[in-house]
Amino acid sequence: MDYKKIDQYKKLISFLQGLVIIAIEIVLFSYVWIEKYYSNYSGAETFRGSDMLPIVLYTAVLYGFTKLNGGYKFGHLRLMDIIFSQLLSITATNVIFYFVVALLVEELGNPALFLLLTIIEWFLILGYNSIVHLIDRKIYPPRKLLLIYGDKGPEEMLDTFGSRTDKFYIAAEMSADTEMLEILRNAANFDGIIIHRVQPDFRNLLLRICYENDIRAYLVPNIADIVLWSSDETHLFDIPLLITRYHGITKVESFFKRIIDLVGAFVMMVLTSPLMLVIALIVKLYDGGPVIYKQERVTKDGKHFFIYKFRSMKLDAEENGARLASREDDRITPFGRFIRSVHLDELPQVFNILKGEMSLVGPRPERPEIIERYKNEIPEFDYRLKVKAGLTGYAQVYGRYSTASYNKLKLDMMYIEHYSLWLDLKLLFLTFKIIFIKDNSNGVEEGNEEA
Numbered sequence: 001m002d003y004k005k006i007d008q009y010k011k012l013i014s015f016l017q018g019l020v021i022i023a024i025e026i027v028l029f030s031y032v033w034i035e036k037y038y039s040n041y042s043g044a045e046t047f048r049g050s051d052m053l054p055i056v057l058y059t060a061v062l063y064g065f066t067k068l069n070g071g072y073k074f075g076h077l078r079l080m081d082i083i084f085s086q087l088l089s090i091t092a093t094n095v096i097f098y099f100v101v102a103l104l105v106e107e108l109g110n111p112a113l114f115l116l117l118t119i120i121e122w123f124l125i126l127g128y129n130s131i132v133h134l135i136d137r138k139i140y141p142p143r144k145l146l147l148i149y150g151d152k153g154p155e156e157m158l159d160t161f162g163s164r165t166d167k168f169y170i171a172a173e174m175s176a177d178t179e180m181l182e183i184l185r186n187a188a189n190f191d192g193i194i195i196h197r198v199q200p201d202f203r204n205l206l207l208r209i210c211y212e213n214d215i216r217a218y219l220v221p222n223i224a225d226i227v228l229w230s231s232d233e234t235h236l237f238d239i240p241l242l243i244t245r246y247h248g249i250t251k252v253e254s255f256f257k258r259i260i261d262l263v264g265a266f267v268m269m270v271l272t273s274p275l276m277l278v279i280a281l282i283v284k285l286y287d288g289g290p291v292i293y294k295q296e297r298v299t300k301d302g303k304h305f306f307i308y309k310f311r312s313m314k315l316d317a318e319e320n321g322a323r324l325a326s327r328e329d330d331r332i333t334p335f336g337r338f339i340r341s342v343h344l345d346e347l348p349q350v351f352n353i354l355k356g357e358m359s360l361v362g363p364r365p366e367r368p369e370i371i372e373r374y375k376n377e378i379p380e381f382d383y384r385l386k387v388k389a390g391l392t393g394y395a396q397v398y399g400r401y402s403t404a405s406y407n408k409l410k411l412d413m414m415y416i417e418h419y420s421l422w423l424d425l426k427l428l429f430l431t432f433k434i435i436f437i438k439d440n441s442n443g444v445e446e447g448n449e450e451a
Contacts, residue, residue: 010075013139017132018072022063024128025090025121029097030055032117037101054104058097065089068426069433075136078166079129081433086125088433094118142166143191145218147173148183148206150198156404157196157220170194176202184209192216223380226410230417249387249419256421257359264360264428265353276347279310282335289315292348297365299389302382305357307365308348312336343435349391361424362390363412374405381405384412387419392431 038051070077071085098114147157147170154173161168171190174183176198183206187193193210195203195217203219210217221229231242249257280291293311296304313331332340339345352358358365363384366374374381394415395408403411415423 010140014072014074014076017074018066021086021125021128022059022066024124025062026055026059028117028121028124029058029094032113033058033101036113037105054097054100057100058093061096062089062093065092065429068429070430074132075140076167078164079133082133083125083129084433086129087122090121090125091118094121137166140167142169143216144169144171146171146183146187146190146193147196148176148193148198149173149196150176152197154196157194161194180205180209184213187215192218194218194220196220197222221410223383223410223413226413226417246386253419253421257424258356260421260424261353261360265350268347269350269354272347272350275344276310279339279344279347283311286333286335287315296368297389298368298371298385299357299365300385300387302385304368305352305365307358308351310336310339310345310348312340312345346391353391357389359388359390361392361415361427362388363393363415364396365389378406378409381409384409384416387416392427394427397427397430397434 033054034051066072066086066089069085069089071082071089073082077085094114094117098111099108101114102108142165145161145168147154149157154170158170158173161170172186174186180202187210193206193215195206197220198206207217207219209215219225227244228242231244234241234243283289283291290311293309293313294306295309297307298304312333313329313336314333336345349358353360371381393412395403395411399408399411415427
C-alpha cells in the first residue's frame with residue numbers, strides 16, 4: 001500500500017470524522033435546549049441571540065474536553081480509548097450544562113432529560129466509533145516495520161509494538177552491527193523503521209539517510225534527546241543555536257501550583273470523606289490491623305517523607321523485605337485487590353498534599369532503596385527529583401504500572417521539561433480515564449523488579 005498518498009489526507013479524514021460526531025452531539029443538545037428549556041428562559045425576549053449562546057458554549061466545552069482527552073485521535077488511539085475519552089467528555093459536559101441551563105431558566109429542574117440526552121449520546125458514540133474503526137482498518141492497514149536495535153536487543157520493542165497490532169507489526173529485526181547498505185536495502189521493503197538504543201553516530205547517519213530517501217523512522221529517544229527537545233533556539237550569530245537549560249517549575253508557577261494543590265486536595269478530601277470512612281471500616285473489619293499503611297518515599301531534592309495509603313496487603317506482607325506487588329500477589333487482600341484496581345488505596349495521599357510533601361501532579365514517589373537500586377543502572381534517575389512527587393503524573397497517564405523504570409524516567413522528564421499549569425490540568429483530567437484502565441494498576445509480572 002502507498003502510505004505516502006494516504007498520509008496526505010489523513011489529517012483531513014480525521015478532522016471530518018471528528019466533525020461528524022461533534023455536529024450530531026450539538027444538534028441533540030440544541031434540540032433539548034431550544035425545544036425544552038428556551039421557552040422558559042427569562043432573557044429570551046430581552047437578549048437577541050440568547051438562544052444560540054448556550055449552544056456556542058456547549059460546543060466549545062465539549063470540543064475542549066474531547067480534544068484534551070484525545071477523543072478525536074481516530075486511527076491513532078485504540079478504539080476503546082477513543083470511546084472512553086468521548087464518553088467521559090460528553091458526560092462531564094452534560095453535567096456542567098445541566099447546571100448552566102438551570103441557572104439560565106432559574107430553576108433546578110428534573111435531570112431526567114439531561115440523563116436521557118447523555119444515554120442517547122453514549123449509544124451514538126459507541127456505534128459511530130465502531131463504524132469509524134472498521135473504516136479506518138480498511139483505509140490504514142498496519143504498517144510493516146523493520147526494527148534496528150542496539151545493545152538492549154529487540155525484545156522490548158517487540159513487546160511494545162506487539163500491543164498495537166492494529167497499527168504496526170514488526171516484520172523483521174536487524175542489529176545495528178549490520179552494514180548500513182544492507183540495512184537500507186532491507187528498509188526499502190518496509191513501511192518504516194524503528195531505531196532503538198543504537199550508538200549516536202550510527203543513529204544520526206541512519207536518520208540522515210532516511211530523511212534523504214523519504215523513509216519513515218520511529219526513534220526511541222534517550223534522556224539527552226528529551227533535554228534537547230525542550231531547548232530554545234536563538235539567532236544571535238550567523239549560525240542557529242539551541243540553548244538547553246533546566247525547564248522546570250519557576251517560582252511563580254510553583255506558587256500557583258501550590259494553590260491548585262491546596263484547593264484540589266481540600267475538595268477531594270471533602271468529596272471523598274464518606275468513601276474513605278467506608279474503606280477504613282472495611283479494612284479494619286477484615287483482620288483488625290491498621291487502616292493506614294505508611295511507607296517511606298522520596299520527593300523533591302531527595303527529601304524523605306512517609307506516604308499514606310489504605311492498607312491493601314496482609315499484616316505480614318513485608319516481613320521478608322520490600323518488593324513490588326505482582327499481578328497475582330498473594331499478599332494482597334481480596335478487598336485490597338479491588339481498591340488497588342481503581343486506585344482508591346491512594347486517597348489518603350490528599351493529606352500528604354495538604355502537608356506540602358506531595359503535589360497533585362508530579363513523578364510518583366519511589367522508595368529510597370528502590371531509587372538506589374535503579375541509580376546503579378540509570379545514573380540519571382535522580383533527575384525526576386527536580387520537582388515535587390505527585391499523586392498522579394505523566395508516567396501514570398501515558399505509561400503503565402509495569403513500564404520499565406528507564407521509560408518511566410523519560411516520561412517524567414517529558415513532564416519536567418515541558419511543564420506548564422495547563423499540562424497539570426490536562427493530566428488531572430486524563431487521570432479520570434486511566435483509573436479504569438487495567439494496565440495502569442494491575443502490578444508487575446512475577447519476579448519483575450521494575451517500579
